Amino acid sequence: MKVQVHKCRITGKLFEDKDRAKYILHLKAMRTKQKELRLHEKIRVEFAAWLTNERSLIYDPADIIPWFMKNQRYIMDAANALKFPDDKKYQRGFHPDDKFTDIELRIKYSPCVSNSHQCPDNGITNWCAKNPGVTSYPGWEGYINGTLVRPSKYNWSYPYSEALEIVGLKTGAGGGGNDSWNYDVKVFLDDWPGLGQILVVNKLKGVF
Numbered sequence: 649m650k651v652q653v654h655k656c657r658i659t660g661k662l663f664e665d666k667d668r669a670k671y672i673l674h675l676k677a678m679r680t681k682q683k684e685l686r687l688h689e690k691i692r693v694e695f696a697a698w699l700t701n702e703r704s705l706i707y708d709p710a711d712i713i714p715w716f717m718k719n720q721r722y723i724m725d726a727a728n729a730l731k732f733p734d735d736k737k738y739q740r741g742f743h744p745d746d747k748f749t750d751i752e753l754r755i756k757y758s759p760c761v762s763n764s765h766q767c768p769d770n771g772i773t774n775w776c777a778k779n780p781g782v783t784s785y786p787g788w789e790g791y792i793n794g795t796l797v798r799p800s801k802y803n804w805s806y807p808y809s810e811a812l813e814i815v816g817l818k819t820g821a822g823g824g825g826n827d828s829w830n831y832d833v834k835v836f837l838d839d840w841p842g843l844g845q846i847l848v849v850n851k852l853k854g855v856f
Contacts, residue, residue: 652665687729688729688730691725691726691729691730692726692729692730695722695726695729695730695814698722699814699815699816702715702719703815703816703839703840703841703842704841704842705842706840706842706843707842707843707845707846708843708845708846709753709755709757709788709835709843709846712753712817712835712840713751713752713753716748716751716815716817717748717751720747720748720811723811723814723815724742724746724807724811725742726814727741727742727807727810727811727814728741728742730810730814731807731810731814732807732810739802739805740805740807741805741807741810742798742807742811743798743799743802745798745799746796746797746798746802747796747797747798748794748795748796748797748808748811749794749795749796749797750794750795751792751793751794751795752792752793752794753790753791753792753817753833754790754791754792755788755789755790755791755792755833755835756788756789756790757786757787757788757847758786758787758788758789759784759786760783760784760785760786761784761785761786761787761788761789761834761836762774762783762784762789763782763783763784763785765820766818766819766820766834766836767785767818767836768785768787768836768837768838768839769816769838769839770838771785771836771838785836785837785838786836786837786838787834787835787836787837787838787839788834788835788837788843789832789833789834789835790832790833791822791830791831791832791833792812792817792819792830792831792833793828793829793830793831794808794829794830795826795827795828795829796808796826796827796829797826798826803825803826806823806825806826806829808826808829809829809831812831812833816835816836816839816840817833817835818833818834818835818836819831819832819833820832820833820834
């Protein structure tokens with residue numbers, strides 16, 4: 649007896665002819681998934697290029713938060729694609745009505761910012777001295793706090809740290825609700841090459 653089957657080109661899954669309806673639904677779901685994956689890859693590539701350029705144009709740490717606030721919607725959309733790719737109903741990621749307010753960044757420069765838990769995007773961490781040859785990187789460290797205003801029904805999830813992380817504000821100990829959160833934070837010079845300008849200016853002024 650010959651049994652006719654349909655094979656999905658994406659997953660290789662087989663469906664008997666009697667299950668043709670299931671096969672069609674499966675194809676539709678897979679095509680939707682493939683479309684989402686292509687969109688996420690497009691966002692990932694475009695965001696990486698955009699971020700690299702933007703960070704090279706920020707010359708003073710005091711300009712980081714105004715820049716973040718100005719571009720927060722794009723950053724939140726990128727966080728959704730990069731950190732919450734399967735969150736179709738905004739259960740964990742950012743909702744379209746979300747808005748960051750009142751962010752404060754208090755950081756101080758150090759030539760030796762510990763990389764025990766965080767490091768530059770292209771760097772390495774050194775937890776428990778596993779990499780004794782690299783024990784720090786130049787940058788800024790201190791605290792960041794703020795508020796993420798969002799519809800009350802989504803207030804059980806806290807996606808703000810993902811938005812901070814993807815732009816290079818490396819958070820450490822801390823937390824809190826959306827209404828009031830705070831973290832230790834590190835900003836590595838390797839991630840923000842434009843900030844090297846302020847170091848030159850301050851050196852000429854004799855600040856260091």
